[in-house]
Amino acid sequence: MPDEADANRLAALPSVDRLLRSDGALRLLEEHARPAVASALRQALEVVRSELKASNGKGWRVPDEETLVAEASTLLERRAKGSLRRAINVTGVVLHTGLGRAVLAREAAAAVAAVAEGHSTLELDLESGERGSRQSHVEGALCGLTGAEAALAVNNNAAAVFLALSALARDAEVVVSRGQLVEIGGSFRVPDILQAGGARLVEVGTTNRTRIGDYRAAVTERTALLLLVHPSNYRVVGFTASPTVREVADLGRELGIPVMEDLGSGALVDLSAHGLAPEPVVRDSVEAGADLVCFSGDKLLGGPQAGLMVGRRELVRRCAAHPLARAVRCDKMTLAALAATLRLYEDGTATERVPTLAALLRRPDDLLRQARRLASALRRQGWSVQVVPGASQVGGGSLPGEDLPTTLVSLDPAPLSAEDLARRLRLGNPPVLCRLHKERVLLDPRTLPREEERHLLAAFR
Numbered sequence: 001m002p003d004e005a006d007a008n009r010l011a012a013l014p015s016v017d018r019l020l021r022s023d024g025a026l027r028l029l030e031e032h033a034r035p036a037v038a039s040a041l042r043q044a045l046e047v048v049r050s051e052l053k054a055s056n057g058k059g060w061r062v063p064d065e066e067t068l069v070a071e072a073s074t075l076l077e078r079r080a081k082g083s084l085r086r087a088i089n090v091t092g093v094v095l096h097t098g099l100g101r102a103v104l105a106r107e108a109a110a111a112v113a114a115v116a117e118g119h120s121t122l123e124l125d126l127e128s129g130e131r132g133s134r135q136s137h138v139e140g141a142l143c144g145l146t147g148a149e150a151a152l153a154v155n156n157n158a159a160a161v162f163l164a165l166s167a168l169a170r171d172a173e174v175v176v177s178r179g180q181l182v183e184i185g186g187s188f189r190v191p192d193i194l195q196a197g198g199a200r201l202v203e204v205g206t207t208n209r210t211r212i213g214d215y216r217a218a219v220t221e222r223t224a225l226l227l228l229v230h231p232s233n234y235r236v237v238g239f240t241a242s243p244t245v246r247e248v249a250d251l252g253r254e255l256g257i258p259v260m261e262d263l264g265s266g267a268l269v270d271l272s273a274h275g276l277a278p279e280p281v282v283r284d285s286v287e288a289g290a291d292l293v294c295f296s297g298d299k300l301l302g303g304p305q306a307g308l309m310v311g312r313r314e315l316v317r318r319c320a321a322h323p324l325a326r327a328v329r330c331d332k333m334t335l336a337a338l339a340a341t342l343r344l345y346e347d348g349t350a351t352e353r354v355p356t357l358a359a360l361l362r363r364p365d366d367l368l369r370q371a372r373r374l375a376s377a378l379r380r381q382g383w384s385v386q387v388v389p390g391a392s393q394v395g396g397g398s399l400p401g402e403d404l405p406t407t408l409v410s411l412d413p414a415p416l417s418a419e420d421l422a423r424r425l426r427l428g429n430p431p432v433l434c435r436l437h438k439e440r441v442l443l444d445p446r447t448l449p450r451e452e453e454r455h456l457l458a459a460f461r
């Protein structure tokens with residue numbers, strides 16, 4: 001009976017206590033505390049037990065003590081390094097959600113460290129010595145940069161949209177174009193978030209064409225909001241039509257119904273002026289008459305994870321006063337990073353100093369130079385590499401279909417397979433994330449700061 005055989009094999013496994021007395025464990029105990037070593041050994045045994053179960057006993061042998069201790073040692077090393085670590089991104093995706101989206105500006109990272117290491121003025125009005133509002137650190141800048149009357153920062157844009165729907169449209173109808181019922185990154189679907197916010201979805205138009213008359217016809221006395229959603233991560237092309245923000249805003253004003261726009265990325269500067277495809281700018285939506293505009297802090301803005309709401313004072317006030325606002329409020333580190341990032345926009349230095357914008361706007365000759373430098377360094381290490389033209393992506397559901405010309409280092413992984421080399425790079429310290437294409441490993445320098453180059457080269461060594 002296989003069960004009996006398994007039981008015998010399990011019984012043959014040494015106990016944690018016995019392993020702790022082995023020579024290998026004694027060596028580990030010189031460097032790590034006893035409870036940590038015991039826990040790693042327990043985890044190593046756990047792994048072995050689940051392997052036995054998965055294999056149904058076929059081809060499975062009881063590992064010796066040395067193997068178990070070696071496994072525990074790897075676990076201890078991994079734990080000491082921590083799992084959330086800095087990583088090197090040469091995938092060519094600037095806003096990579098898996099890699100933490102926007103990289104903070106140096107000024108923003110310093111502001112985070114400053115409020116993290118000491119007490120701070122988070123909710124203190126220094127003038128009066130009284131309790132102040134944590135929003136005061138960012139509201140002025142957000143209003144100044146977008147032309148809005150009022151602003152509110154919460155944990156992320158999903159929370160901002162959810163809060164707005166809960167505060168403004170609970171038990172009421174929200175009119176949305178069928179062409180804008182989008183899903184962003186799997187966990188954010190417009191119909192679902194409407195439902196969760198207690199609003200009733202009223203779909204208008206068709207997937208490719210919606211007219212202003214469709215919105216007008218859908219409005220009833222139960223309508224609380226006209227909602228526009230920027231279809232961030234895809235594009236409808238061909239026979240299409242949708243009214244402008246201004247047209248919908250004018251209709252809303254005529255009928256006395258607020259208009260909210262979920263902009264997603266929310267650029268604060270017009271990137272098309274720098275040669276990128278046009279992406280809606282928050283100020284333009286506010287100027288066109290949208291009453292409330294929501295966008296992310298860590299997409300094109302290039303700041304910390306946050307959801308920003310800007311718009312008419314009365315609507316922002318209702319959102320801020322809703323009990324959910326307390327549940328999704330930002331912490332001091334987010335606010336410090338956001339305030340410092342917004343200051344760079346106010347200074348007019350954002351395109352150079354906000355890493356997301358700087359990476360998007362890197363010049364082709366600069367990328368070519370960096371790719372060549374990396375290629376020669378890798379050649380000196382004995383790798384066979386080529387420098388080839390390629391494309392980077394914005395990522396983070398921003399500027400869909402917009403490929404940015406770049407120069408790639410294309411590396412022959414031999415004697416390893418491309419998969420194996422990529423895996424080794426991923427498991428290194430720091431982890432390196434690259435792209436694979438047709439059995440070659442591709443490195444895009446766009447998101448590689450100069451000071452990370454030596455770590456990348458060390459990883460290949």
Ligand SMILES: *Cc1c(COP(=O)(O)O)cnc(C)c1O
Binds near residue numbers: 184232295296297
């Ligand atoms: C990205 C995005 C969201 C979600 O924003 P998070 O900050 O990731 O929560 C919502 N709506 C749109 C249109 C988006 O592009």
